[in-house]
Amino acid sequence: MNRLLAFVLVAVFAIFLGSQITEGLLLLPYWKSLPANEFYGYYAEFGPKIGQFYTILTIIAAVIPLLLTIYCLVKKSPALRYAVVSTVFAIAFISFFYIYFKGANQQFLEAALEADQLKTELQIWGNWHWIRVGVEFLSLGFLILALNGLVGKQRT
Numbered sequence: 001m002n003r004l005l006a007f008v009l010v011a012v013f014a015i016f017l018g019s020q021i022t023e024g025l026l027l028l029p030y031w032k033s034l035p036a037n038e039f040y041g042y043y044a045e046f047g048p049k050i051g052q053f054y055t056i057l058t059i060i061a062a063v064i065p066l067l068l069t070i071y072c073l074v075k076k077s078p079a080l081r082y083a084v085v086s087t088v089f090a091i092a093f094i095s096f097f098y099i100y101f102k103g104a105n106q107q108f109l110e111a112a113l114e115a116d117q118l119k120t121e122l123q124i125w126g127n128w129h130w131i132r133v134g135v136e137f138l139s140l141g142f143l144i145l146a147l148n149g150l151v152g153k154q155r156t
């Protein structure tokens with residue numbers, strides 16, 4: 001595998017991970033600081049746009065380890081084991097959306113929670129978010145190991 005391609009793949013995934021960290025460090029505290037009515041107004045206006053942005057980044061990030069797994073399988077590379085683990089973590093961070101975030105985000109769009117419920121739900125949302133970030137970090141780590149195995153093999 002070409003070093004430049006490996007670098008680009010890691011960079012794209014890292015941009016995704018960085019955006020997730022930014023969401024947790026900037027957007028979530030901002031959301032928590034808003035009164036319920038202001039949060040719901042904000043979310044009604046920007047929630048769908050934020051969702052589209054993260055959907056695109058998440059799909060791109062999740063496809064990278066999947067395609068790398070297929071590549072390693074075809075090449076019969078020992079890096080396959082790392083690529084598979086990266087893919088499993090990618091499937092996990094995608095599944096978190098369906099397990100929790102889809103329903104929670106819909107409640108935000110519908111302004112379905114009372115102020116105290118919203119505060120609690122944003123805390124839960126944040127906990128799930130940081131767990132997801134941890135899983136994304138693991139996926140990136142194993143992606144780097146897989147790519148290192150492929151790039152390192154070429155140098156020999």
